[in-house]
Amino acid sequence: MNAKEKESELFFHTYKRLAIEVERGEGCYLFTKDEKKYLDMFSGLAVNALGYAHPAIIKAIDEQVRKYTHLSNFFIQEPQLQLAERLLSLSGFDKIFFSNSGTEAIEGTIKLVRKWGKKNGKKNIFGMSNGFSGRTMGALSLMDKDKYRDGYEPFLSNFGTIDFNNVSDLNSQVNEHTSAIFLECIQGEGGIIPVTQEFAESLNLLREKYGFLIVADEIQSGIGRTGKLFGFQHFKIVPDIITVAKPIGGGLPLGAIIGSKKVADVWTYGVHGTTFGGNPVSCAAGVATLDAVMTDSFLKNVNKTSEYFRLKLIDLKSKYSVIKEIRVYGYMIGIELTIESASIVDQMLTKGVLVNSTANTVIRILPPLIAGESEFNILLKILDEVLSSQPKA
Numbered sequence: 595m596n597a598k599e600k601e602s603e604l605f606f607h608t609y610k611r612l613a614i615e616v617e618r619g620e621g622c623y624l625f626t627k628d629e630k631k632y633l634d635m636f637s638g639l640a641v642n643a644l645g646y647a648h649p650a651i652i653k654a655i656d657e658q659v660r661k662y663t664h665l666s667n668f669f670i671q672e673p674q675l676q677l678a679e680r681l682l683s684l685s686g687f688d689k690i691f692f693s694n695s696g697t698e699a700i701e702g703t704i705k706l707v708r709k710w711g712k713k714n715g716k717k718n719i720f721g722m723s724n725g726f727s728g729r730t731m732g733a734l735s736l737m738d739k740d741k742y743r744d745g746y747e748p749f750l751s752n753f754g755t756i757d758f759n760n761v762s763d764l765n766s767q768v769n770e771h772t773s774a775i776f777l778e779c780i781q782g783e784g785g786i787i788p789v790t791q792e793f794a795e796s797l798n799l800l801r802e803k804y805g806f807l808i809v810a811d812e813i814q815s816g817i818g819r820t821g822k823l824f825g826f827q828h829f830k831i832v833p834d835i836i837t838v839a840k841p842i843g844g845g846l847p848l849g850a851i852i853g854s855k856k857v858a859d860v861w862t863y864g865v866h867g868t869t870f871g872g873n874p875v876s877c878a879a880g881v882a883t884l885d886a887v888m889t890d891s892f893l894k895n896v897n898k899t900s901e902y903f904r905l906k907l908i909d910l911k912s913k914y915s916v917i918k919e920i921r922v923y924g925y926m927i928g929i930e931l932t933i934e935s936a937s938i939v940d941q942m943l944t945k946g947v948l949v950n951s952t953a954n955t956v957i958r959i960l961p962p963l964i965a966g967e968s969e970f971n972i973l974l975k976i977l978d979e980v981l982s983s984q985p986k987a
């Protein structure tokens with residue numbers, strides 16, 4: 595039995611795995627057993643911000659593993675304190691809770707805003723159409739896509755979705771009973787779709803009027819991914835709560851809920867918790883990641899290279915009518931096609947470049963934040979080759 599057959603026999607069929615068997619990673623590259631080299635431009639779905647086998651991450655993990663790998667949250671743990679201090683001072687927020695994953699950060703936030711809402715006489719919670727919040731029941735309750743929700747009904751009560759970027763729908767659904775609104779300011783899985791300025795402004799005005807909480811889901815767009823610490827900083831939205839995950843554990847599982855003063859006292863001892871959340875090794879790797887990413891030159895380079903790539907993509911768009919739109923926010927990049935993107939992505943894989951297909955027609959590019967012009971040039975060359983080989987419409 596080969597690995598593919600074994601996988602199919604052993605696992606629930608939830609994942610359609612790629613047809614390559616990775617042995618190791620180094621920088622922006624993955625290598626198979628037969629030493630075939632792949633340029634990874636989706637970095638474990640926005641997790642591997644510093645690429646593979648980064649010396650600072652290896653050092654942080656190695657040092658922490660030798661001290662303790664797990665203590666439980668009965669104990670104060672130095673790596674948790676360090677990461678909490680950094681995230682709170684960078685964000686200017688007040689309190690933090692560490693989870694294991696993105697969806698658990700969302701789930702915990704739902705509990706937090708429900709408790710806050712109960713105190714404040716508000717009970718309705720909204721997500722956005724076309725959004726993605728995770729796979730747990732609470733996260734699914736914030737979403738509208740049948741693809742993820744079918745068969746899992748019933749969802750949580752008093753939940754709904756607002757048509758993303760539709761101001762009149764926002765105005766008609768939100769009122770004094772609204773407790774919280776969750777949004778990705780740049781929808782990731784939805785196809786790299788930004789919130790419009792008009793929608794952001796209306797959201798702010800409605801919050802002033804009704805006093806609900808805004809939750810910015812920064813699980814994909816946070817920690818430098820868009821060239822700023824958080825994706826919402828590109829827009830005029832100031833959230834009350836931020837959720838982060840993906841890169842925050844330096845490649846190990848970790849998520850966090852970051853709350854402003856407004857929600858600082860909602861939780862008391864014992865009302866929420868987790869066995870593994872805030873794992874010290876993940877936190878140590880997270881500190882190493884933040885130390886690298888939050889230097890001036892690091893994010894300057896992300897922004898400079900991203901702009902270089904954007905201009906090259908505009909050239910490519912003028913060459914291929916199949917490219918409908920380009921959406922570039924730092925290293926969170928969507929190329930919308932007039933055709934399905936999956937086959938283009940598959941063809942790029944056979945030529946050694948890994949990108950991702952989302953929202954049917956979008957090529958999603960989420961490179962490691964260490965990727966430079968040379969990596970983007972390889973991607974451009976392969977994309978050009980693949981697009982030029984498509985049958986004429």
Ligand SMILES: Cc1ncc(COP(=O)(O)O)c(C=O)c1O
Pocket residue numbers: 695696697698700726727728729778782783811812813814815839840
């Ligand atoms: C915006 C957003 N929120 C939540 C999640 C869920 O995170 P996780 O897969 O770690 O549970 C994801 C994952 O892709 C995401 O992109």
